[in-house]
Amino acid sequence: MSLLDMVKEAGIIGAGGAGFPTHAKLASKADYILLNGAECEPLLRVDQQLMEMFPDEIIKGFEAAGRLVNADKAIIGIKGKHKEVIAILQDRIKELQVGDYVEVGLLPDIYPAGDEQVLVYELTGRVVPEVGIPIQVGCVVINSETALNIYHASAGRPVTEKYITIAGDIPNRMTVKVPVGTPIIDVLKLSGIENFDDYAVIDGGPMMGPVMSNLDGFVTKKNKGFVILKKNHPLIRRKTATKEQTKRINRASCEQCRMCTDMCPRFLLGHATQPHKMMRSLMYAANTNAPNDLEAQKVAQLCCQCNLCELFACPIGLYPKAANNFFREKLAEQGLRYKPTKEAFEARSAREHRLVPSKRLIARIGLHDFDKPAPMTDNSLSPLVVKIATRQHVGAPAVPVVSVGEHVQAGQLIGKIPEDSLGAAIHASISGTVTESGNDFIAIRRD
Template identity: 70%
Template structure:
């Protein structure tokens, strides 16, 4: 079986949160393969610790992926502040004899360094076109945990476990490995909090992650971390604003200062993403289709809303309003050129992570979340059939079927973009629906 087939059978998807099936991404040919180890979301600690704990496996998986896409160079993107990890990676690259192909490239400690288009520019100097993807400029990007999973796939191991950081206003900040399908509440309790009545939980990082309306779900391959904060924290209140509330506040207060545009990462890369103009179109009901279509260039990094706006308004929500409206009407933004250059002002408008963390009110929580044994042995798991981009996996088991840990329980539908799913425990299938497969331990 080829490595690409092993990756496909293992059910590997983008572990950084995007969830794109990796086997589909690695069918392209590229000049560069880039490892996204930036982990730019505040408080999350998975990638940096995986690179410290499994450097050989990540380097081997990354190199193998690079060979698959016929890359000329494999560049590991990691923030310069992680000096010890950088030194370790450089040492292991030489020991493994792949120094002619794999290199470590240091990134500034900015947000959003982990945005794949920002990463491509920082590491190669190439700018991904508007509405485009990295392969259009000869680049393929994989996450560090994805590279680890590629190595495991080469050893015959499917994706059945996920690394999660639990952080925030909690007694115990920790990073753990848990079975896919584990109840989320079991993971949250590792924080030292039992009763979450007075707390809200952000699914993912504090910038892009949504506030969870229900913590009774189950871990998927896309989960990266959970940030637990008191319900009265600024960030929770800001993220809990409804679209209607945001629209009223925007219309009453926006003074068109254009700070949201001046600090927009995509605008600084030369794209025509101008949130202040989208605010103008929304606030004054201007019949400007081109101005509305511009919203499709938004990467939803949330910098405009949580950092840039001096009045604390909601430019990202204005972007989302038009983005959703354009999707419903099947209207697409069409770039008027194919080549882009970063704006000359970019180097002077990058947002330092420490400054961002202070603005978010998270400075007191910006502490280590060390890797630890979770000690979670779930008696029941639910494996989502859709935890990736594309079509849901097609169940191949029925209630009453006995399965082993690592056994495939859902396959890729014929001709579809999808990813296989596997049981993370040994037990008996107790329920199969269109959305999940439930398994009870023995």
């Protein structure tokens, strides 16, 4: 069986949050394969620890993926501040005798260094086109945990576990490995908090992650971390503002200073996105007699949702990303799509002077006191029941291949990719009996 088939059968998806099926990505041919070890979201600690703990496995998985896409060079992107991890990687690359192919590329400690288009530019100097993807400039990007999963797939091991950081205003900060399908509340309670009535939980990083409306869900292959903060924390108040609130505030207060645009990572890469113009259009939208320039509003679709404009750039705390999203939704309703006017792009000359240091960002969003280690622990969770989502990836949901009452072993295939569809297989994360098998999830009760 080819490595590509092994990756497909193992159900590997992007572990950094997007969830794109990895076998589809590795079916391309590229000049570079890049490992995204930037982990630029504040407080998250998974990737840097995996590279420290499993350097050989990650390097081997990464190299194998690079050979698969015929890449000329494999570059591990990691922030230069992680000196100990870098030394380990460089030593293991030398010992494994892959230094002529795999190298470490140092990234600045900025946000969002982990945005794949920023990563591509920092490591190769190439700029991904507007509404484009890295393969258009000869690059394939995978995450550190994804590379580890590729190594496991080569040994016949599917994805059944997930590494997650638990951080924030909590007694116990840690990174743990849990079975896919574990109740999220069980993971959260490892923080040392039992009653979450006064707390809010961000699913993912504090910049891009949404505040969870309830804590009744189950861990998927995409989960990266949970940031737990008091409900009255300023970041939680901003992230829970309603659409109507953000529209009202934006219309009343925007002074068109352009800071949201001038510091936008995609604008600095030469793209046409200009959130300050979406703020202006939003003010016009309040006036029924104002012009409705849909062509100009299409640039809203270039927003990468990094939230830098709202949580750092705007000097008076407005919501430019929300303005972008307002027009993105309007355009989607009408089936309108932005079309680039050129093929080649160059970063703007001012870019190097407008990069946002991570430490300044962390202080600005009120997380300085919580920016502490979250060490990998042996705290093991053995949930009685897991619920494994059939749709935890980009594409069509997995089709169940097990029935209620059937006994399954950990690692057994329980959901396959639909015929002629983009998707990912899912596997039992524990041994036990199937208690539910439907369109949304498959539940397994432990033996």
